[in-house]
Amino acid sequence: MSPTVPDLIPTADAATLPKTMTAAVLYGQEDVRIEQVEVPRAKPGELIVRVSAALTCGTDLKVFRRGYHAKMIRPPALFGHELAGIVAEVGEGVSEFAIGDRVVPINSAPCGDCYFCERHQENLCEDLIFNNGAYAEYMRITPRIVEKNTLLAPSDLPLEFAALTEPLACALHGLQDSHPRHGDTVAVIGGGPLGLMLIHAAALYGCRVIAVVKYDAQVRVARALGAEHVVQILSSMSSNDVTRAVRELTPAARGVDIAIEAVARPETWEQAVDMVRNGGVVNFFGGPETGTHVQFDTNRLHYGDLTLKATFHHTPAICREAFHLIASGKVQADQFITGHAPLADLKSAFARLLDRGNDGNHIKTAILPNGAHPLGKAVR
CATH class of the missing domain: 3.90.180.10 (Medium-chain alcohol dehydrogenases, catalytic domain)
Structure with a gap:
């Protein structure tokens, strides 16, 4: 500790x-x-x-x-x-x-x-x-x-x-906005502080978590925080390779129930849409700079019946929930x-x-x- x-x-x-x-x-x-x-x-x-x-x-x-x-x-x-x-x-x-x-x-x-x-x-x-x-x-x-x-x-x-408390409240807000159910498969793209908090929160909520991270240290911490699988992004991998690796970890390679983007880059926003199953939820948690644009296949969005969601900041009620999780010892704060x-x-x-x-x-x-x-x- x-x-x-x-x-x-x-x-x-x-x-x-x-x-x-x-x-x-x-x-x-x-x-x-x-x-x-x-x-x-x-x-x-x-x-x-x-x-x-x-x-x-x-x-x-x-x-x-x-x-x-x-x-x-x-x-x-x-x-x-x-x-x-x-x-x-x-x-x-x-x-x-x-x-x-x-x-x-x-x-x-x-x-x-x-x-x-x-x-x-x-x-x-x-x-x-x-x-x-x-x-x-x-x-x-x-x-x-x-x-x-x-x-x-x-x-x-x-x-x-x-x-x-405050950053964990932001992560909880993003997870709750995605309406996870116990046993859902959740992919979190990003191994920064909030990406790791989203991984941990999803695991605490009883979800199967696939962490998509870049560095060796993030692989270790993601596993310690409850990720069932970790897809490490290597320099030789294309965006399609990463998406395929995540999908192959789901039944029939249909994709995850929820994909949460926590990197704040256009390419990872698009990646999140590609790795979610039909009827799934995508949460654009990471906020790119003003003026950033992304491109999505509208056919995929419509006929895949996807829900696209973004989450900003927190509320007093969520802050209290985050605080109680930390005070209870359920959160591995030392990580x-x-x-x-x-x-x-x-x-x-x-x-x-x-x-x-x-x-x-x-x-x-x-x-x-x-x-x-x-x-x-x-x-x-």
């Missing part, structure tokens, strides 16, 4: 908060700087959380590479969104949380009143607010997230594991955290993730802004 982050000593009095802190600030494309900034103070309805662990993720990596995110962040801005920590200050009017509580603040919260929220599609909320700033010693949690999407972590749950690093090494951690293609060994790095030692000793 990976080493776990110890609980940090909770702040006894909000007045003892320091005036400045170390934080990662995004200025633009591959321009993240570790700086000293003011420690936020809690306004009415808010929490200030001392960050125990902030996890790297594919979304943050895309933001780092592109220098912005249209919905989530515009530079210059504090950066990072997967975290867990200890409440250090409680704003006026907050009664559900107290200083010293171990919490998981999710990165967004819906309004609850718009057209989409009233139809239980909170992920599409017209006023969905996002929070960033996890790569820092302290983080402000806004009132709506405090009210709707901040979870109390039990004392026996390592906080770096609790920080996996997803493959490294620990201080905040000063954030850019190096991103560089390792960008170079993941060389070995596939890096999944998520737990960034430890407050100096926790990866062997479980607090660093003062």
Whole structure:
């Protein structure tokens, strides 16, 4: 099992908060700087959380590479969104949380009143607010997230594991949107963090999982997370070869019941359609860049009676389901955290993730802004 982050000593009095802190600030494309900034103070309805662990993720990596995110962040801005920590200050009017509580603040919260929220599609909320700033010693949690999407972590749950709640919620949403039945055969294309979470979630739901991955390390982890079969993409294989290999693992080579694409490339979107059986479901979970186009055989879609679906983000209810799966121990959380690093090494951690293609060994790095030692000793 990976080493776990110890609980940090909770702040006894909000007045003892320091005036400045170390934080990662995004200025633009591959321009993240570790700086000293003011420690936020809690306004009415808010929490200030001392960050125990902030996890790297594919979304943050895309933001780092592109220098912005249209919905989530515009530079210059504090950066990072997967975290867990200890409440250090409680704003006026907050009664559900107290200083010293171990919490998981999710990165967004819906309004609850718009057209989409009233139809239980909170992920599409017209006023969905996002929070960033996890790569820092302290983080402000806004009132709506405090009210709707901040979870109390039990004392026996390592906080770096609790920080996996948000990405796992995205994976659960994608799986649930595909309406799996116990015993269904599900192909997941992609061995990145979310692809591996989709593999694990499908296995936990009682599905037969075929993982389609590229690197040796991803083969090992996919099997450990419940994949019954693994198709490893080799440089000599064409797209048709990959599709054929998946189909041959199904009865009469008819194809899988559900194909979930988690790579975000046009060719893998098309591949997912080719490997699903007639009457099956395709979920385009990976989101390609704006302006990307794909081509499908309309005859295949129509006469194959296929359901094409895409899934975005998560909802508060799904976040709670993901959190309970992690807290129960059903999720192999230690498989997803493959490294620990201080905040000063954030850019190096991103560089390792960008170079993941060389070995596939890096999944998520737990960034430890407050100096926790990866062997479980607090660093003062």
